[in-house]
Amino acid sequence: xxxxQFIKIMDNAKLYDLTQGCSIFxxxxxxxxxxxxxxxxxxxxxxxGGQGANGQILNWSNTVGTHLVGETAFHSGGRAIADIPxxxxxxxxxxxxxxxxxxxxxxxxxxxIMERATVKEGDILIINTGxxxxxxxxxxxxxxxxxxxxxxxxxxxxxRHPGPSPDFFQWALDMKLKVIGVDxxxxxxxxxxxxxxxxxxxxxxxxxxLMQEYGKTWDEMFPQDEYYEMTHITMPKAHLLLAECIxxxxxxxxxxxxxxxxxxxxxxxxxxxWSRVVAHQAPEGMDEAEFFQIMNSAExxxxxxxxxxxxxxxxxxIPLTVTYTKRVGGQHFGxxxxxxxxxxxxxxxxxxxxxxxxxxAGRTIGEVPLEEWVGPGVIAxxxxxxxxxxxxxxxxxxxxxxxxxGDILIIKTGWHKYGWNSPDSDxxxxxxxxxxxxxxxxxxxxxxxxxxxxxxxxxADHPMNTIQRLWHPKxxxxxxxxxxxxxxxxxxxxxxxxxYYQDMHLNLFPKKIVHAENLAGDITTxxxxxxxxxxxxxxxxEIASMWGRFVAFKEGx
Numbered sequence: 043x044x045x046x047q048f049i050k051i052m053d054n055a056k057l058y059d060l061t062q063g064c065s066i067f068x069x070x071x072x073x074x075x076x077x078x079x080x081x082x083x084x085x086x087x088x089x090x091g092g093q094g095a096n097g098q099i100l101n102w103s104n105t106v107g108t109h110l111v112g113e114t115a116f117h118s119g120g121r122a123i124a125d126i127p128x129x130x131x132x133x134x135x136x137x138x139x140x141x142x143x144x145x146x147x148x149x150x151x152x153x154x155i156m157e158r159a160t161v162k163e164g165d166i167l168i169i170n171t172g173x174x175x176x177x178x179x180x181x182x183x184x185x186x187x188x189x190x191x192x193x194x195x196x197x198x199x200x201x202r203h204p205g206p207s208p209d210f211f212q213w214a215l216d217m218k219l220k221v222i223g224v225d226x227x228x229x230x231x232x233x234x235x236x237x238x239x240x241x242x243x244x245x246x247x248x249x250x251x252l253m254q255e256y257g258k259t260w261d262e263m264f265p266q267d268e269y270y271e272m273t274h275i276t277m278p279k280a281h282l283l284l285a286e287c288i289x290x291x292x293x294x295x296x297x298x299x300x301x302x303x304x305x306x307x308x309x310x311x312x313x314x315x316w317s318r319v320v321a322h323q324a325p326e327g328m329d330e331a332e333f334f335q336i337m338n339s340a341e342x343x344x345x346x347x348x349x350x351x352x353x354x355x356x357x358x359x360i361p362l363t364v365t366y367t368k369r370v371g372g373q374h375f376g377x378x379x380x381x382x383x384x385x386x387x388x389x390x391x392x393x394x395x396x397x398x399x400x401x402x403a404g405r406t407i408g409e410v411p412l413e414e415w416v417g418p419g420v421i422a423x424x425x426x427x428x429x430x431x432x433x434x435x436x437x438x439x440x441x442x443x444x445x446x447x448g449d450i451l452i453i454k455t456g457w458h459k460y461g462w463n464s465p466d467s468d469x470x471x472x473x474x475x476x477x478x479x480x481x482x483x484x485x486x487x488x489x490x491x492x493x494x495x496x497x498x499x500x501x502a503d504h505p506m507n508t509i510q511r512l513w514h515p516k517x518x519x520x521x522x523x524x525x526x527x528x529x530x531x532x533x534x535x536x537x538x539x540x541x542y543y544q545d546m547h548l549n550l551f552p553k554k555i556v557h558a559e560n561l562a563g564d565i566t567t568x569x570x571x572x573x574x575x576x577x578x579x580x581x582x583x584e585i586a587s588m589w590g591r592f593v594a595f596k597e598g599x
Contacts, residue, residue, distance in 0.1 A: 045573075045597055057321075058320060058323075060292050062174075064107030064316065067178055069200060071105035072201065073236070074381060077101075082098070099385065100387075102383070108289070108318070109316050110304055112312075116380070123313075132304070134334050135165045135168060135302040136162075136168070138155050138169055140169060147202060147232075148255075149207040152207075152210060163217055164218050164219070167221070169224050170292050170293070177287075180289070199226055201241055203232060214282060223302075224288060245260070274370060288319055295323075305591035312384060313379070318590065339598030347560055349391045349589060353462055359387035392559070394588055394590060399551070415577040417448070418573075420449055420571065421571060422452065425455055425456025430524075432524060434483075435482070445490060450577075452495075453502075477504070484550050495546070495556075496561050507542055
């Protein structure tokens, strides 16, 4: 199969977004930190003669919204999220609808799963309990017996949902499942977590139901030492991962197989990570087995830099800090987990600058459909054509790759090699001396109807078309001399301030052409060419820009 055929198959495949909206209104796991969003600056708050940006600081726990529970959530010696290969999070799987067989506090069994769909060894298993109906972003659930005639969606989603039977996780290990995902707050039964003590009235109801159906108390059904050993040591060591709060298009896939991808932010120090969960099915007319074979052999280039407290932020933005608020050994019954609160401005690590970052009337990240973040595109390696503070042109891009109308454009300047985690790290060079686009570049992107742009540098704009020009006058003088040598014009002739200040932001975002910054990882070895490109961002409903996973797909051997 050639590249063109592969991209066409990917582009025509059925696409499903299984992600819950992540909002200040999204309830976190009980007792954890809700998402908090703070604007620390607005577009009119800048100085130096040009417009500024809308800048946000987020304070959050990673159990808000769709997320991957990593091994270190329960087993401190497990792999960090950033160290889990994407191949362990993507693959064939099945969404099994057991909603007809479960109710508040009930248990589901391997038999319930296998009666309704075919589960194969090594699958990703998504369980539709029906409790996604209580997701905050779905309509109210009316019930005459509930207070006010409306059920508490937060309690339904997080406290009353069903959970696995005592033999379930051993079955999952025997099946060598990659990931177990659920459409509710936790992949464990809530009464096998600290919720048991936080909401003792609900525990009494759950235990009464268990006694009625199985004739056992909770501790008889789930001996605490055995349960702890299974969930905190055996499962993480076996690399069995959990994904929670899967919502979105889940009902469209009931009892169907699909190629499932869980794309987490690649945290280094944090135990759980926001994720975009998506699924693909074969295009019309293609056999499922053939599609899975193509996907299984496809190569995924991970273009994302690890997300760490060491990751430098843009200019005067706030860096990432992580505060652990609880540890596995510090909670009652030994049923706790490692948990943390994160604080950061968004413009560090690999992220997408969204429309609202510079265009207040634009869409937030969560308002943009998944279809706009994925599609055919190109990687253009111009690293041999650029140097410190130089300017690249549309012609340079067209000279190295076949760019087409509507493409996603990834620009490889080579500046990833100066990133913080590279052996050749040079933070000043990375931040202040990276190349940037010529004055005609934004209009070329508009004419080409580019879907979005990515760059392996800290900004898609030339640093001297940002506030860095004022903060680093020596570097500006060097860049200005170089521009005169290369183009015969000084900076203000080539880039009049009122038209070209932060050109790639201010002139493109109102056209809904945004860009990703700080691409890294496998871009090191990526060659110029056409790819199917995916940007998998947490679905931030009030968020102007967002971190995510950036992947280029190409056909396998």
